[in-house]
Amino acid sequence: GAVVSQHPSRVICKSGTSVKIECRSLDFQATTMFWYRQFPKQSLMLMATSNEGSKATYEQGVEKDKFLINHASLTLSTLTVTSAHPEDSSFYICSARGTSGETQYFGPGTRLLVL
Amino acid sequence: SQKIEQNSEALNIQEGKTATLTCNYTNYSPAYLQWYRQDPGRGPVFLLLIRENEKEKRKERLKVTFDTTLKQSLFHITASQPADSATYLCALANTNAGKSTFGDGTTLTVKP
Numbered sequence: 001g002a003v004v005s006q007h008p009s010r011v012i013c014k015s016g017t018s019v020k021i022e023c024r025s026l027d028f029q030a031t032t033m034f035w036y037r038q039f040p041k042q043s044l045m046l047m048a049t050s051n052e053g054s055k056a057t058y059e060q061g062v063e064k065d066k067f068l069i070n071h072a073s074l075t076l077s078t079l080t081v082t083s084a085h086p087e088d089s090s091f092y093i094c095s096a097r098g099t100s101g102e103t104q105y106f107g108p109g110t111r112l113l114v115l
Numbered sequence: 116s117q118k119i120e121q122n123s124e125a126l127n128i129q130e131g132k133t134a135t136l137t138c139n140y141t142n143y144s145p146a147y148l149q150w151y152r153q154d155p156g157r158g159p160v161f162l163l164l165i166r167e168n169e170k171e172k173r174k175e176r177l178k179v180t181f182d183t184t185l186k187q188s189l190f191h192i193t194a195s196q197p198a199d200s201a202t203y204l205c206a207l208a209n210t211n212a213g214k215s216t217f218g219d220g221t222t223l224t225v226k227p
Contacts, residue, residue, distance in 0.1 A: 002161075034214065043204070043219040044159070093158045102147060102208075104215060106158035 003027050004096050006107035013084055014115055020080045021110045023094030029074040030096035034104060035067070037090045044093065050077055084114040117142045121205060121218040128195060129226055136190040136221045138205035145207040148181055149215065150190050153202045162203075163190075195225045 003026040013019050023033060032051050036044040048064075050056035050071035058064045068080040077096075081088055091111055095104040122137035138148070147166045151159035165172045165181045165188070172179045178191040192199050202222045206215040 004158075006158075044217045046214065046216075049214055091156070095158075103149060103161055103164055104206075105161060106151075109156070109158045111156070 002098075002103075002105040004030075004094065004105050004107040006094055006110050008110060009108060010111045010113075012113045012115065015085055016083055018080055018082045019084055019112060020078055021092055021094075021112075023077045023079070023096065023107050025075045025096040025098075025105070028096075028098045030077070031074065031099055032097045033071055033077040034095045034097075035069060035077075035079050036093045036095070038093060038109075039090055047079075081112065084112070086114045088112065089114045117216065119143070119205065119207060119216060119218040121203075121221045123221060124219070125222045125224065127224045127226065130196060132195055134192040134195045134199065134223055134225070136203050136223065138188040138190070138218055140186050140207055143186070143207055143209060143216075145183075145209050146213070147208055148179075148188050149206045149208075150177075150179055150188075151204045151206065153204060153220065159204055192223075197225045197227050200224050
């Protein structure tokens with residue numbers, strides 16, 4: 001149980017384009033989803049927290065207009081990197097938490113490379 | 116400010132020995148603490164959760180302790196195997212529905 005998927009696992013795009021990453025909880029309802037980015041050999045950096053049906057709460061320094069988050073259902077959240085630039089290249093990981101309100105279960109991550 | 120420190124970036128041990136990883140925190144009153152394993156290029160995988168009123172938790176070869184006086188959690192892997200080699204992250208949450216804050220992780224290498 002508690003499986004979270006992400007799609008795509010890897011994406012390469014040109015500078016200026018937008019990229020959408022999907023995060024799905026496959027066997028539980030995720031009342032809260034989190035989006036992280038991780039640079040090589042560094043820890044997870046929380047970008048935003050989203051609760052189903054409401055606007056995401058962004059961490060300080062994260063541009064909400066650049067990283068659009070939608071959590072329209074209890075099993076799906078999307079992160080759209082708008083007008084991507086090479087500095088947005090990173091490993092993006094989502095996690096989901098169910099109604100128990102404790103453990104976060106992570107997706108396998110999405111490697112984004114912006115050329 | 117709140118701070119989470121995990122012992123030494125890297126830990127190397129011989130197969131069969133017990134690996135002990137440390138997670139210390141300051142300016143934090145966690146409701147619970149979690150340990151995750153992360154392999155290169157993959158998302159973290161949940162291992163164990165321990166609550167503030169629990170001293171110890173076990174799962175197979177894993178054992179976690181939580182000392183709220185020392186503000187420290189220890190994560191033990193007994194009879195370690197090369198397959199245990201990975202980065203281990205501790206994460207603290209100060210409320211039952213709050214967001215978790217992650218440490219930088221300790222990379223464990225178990226040599227055959």
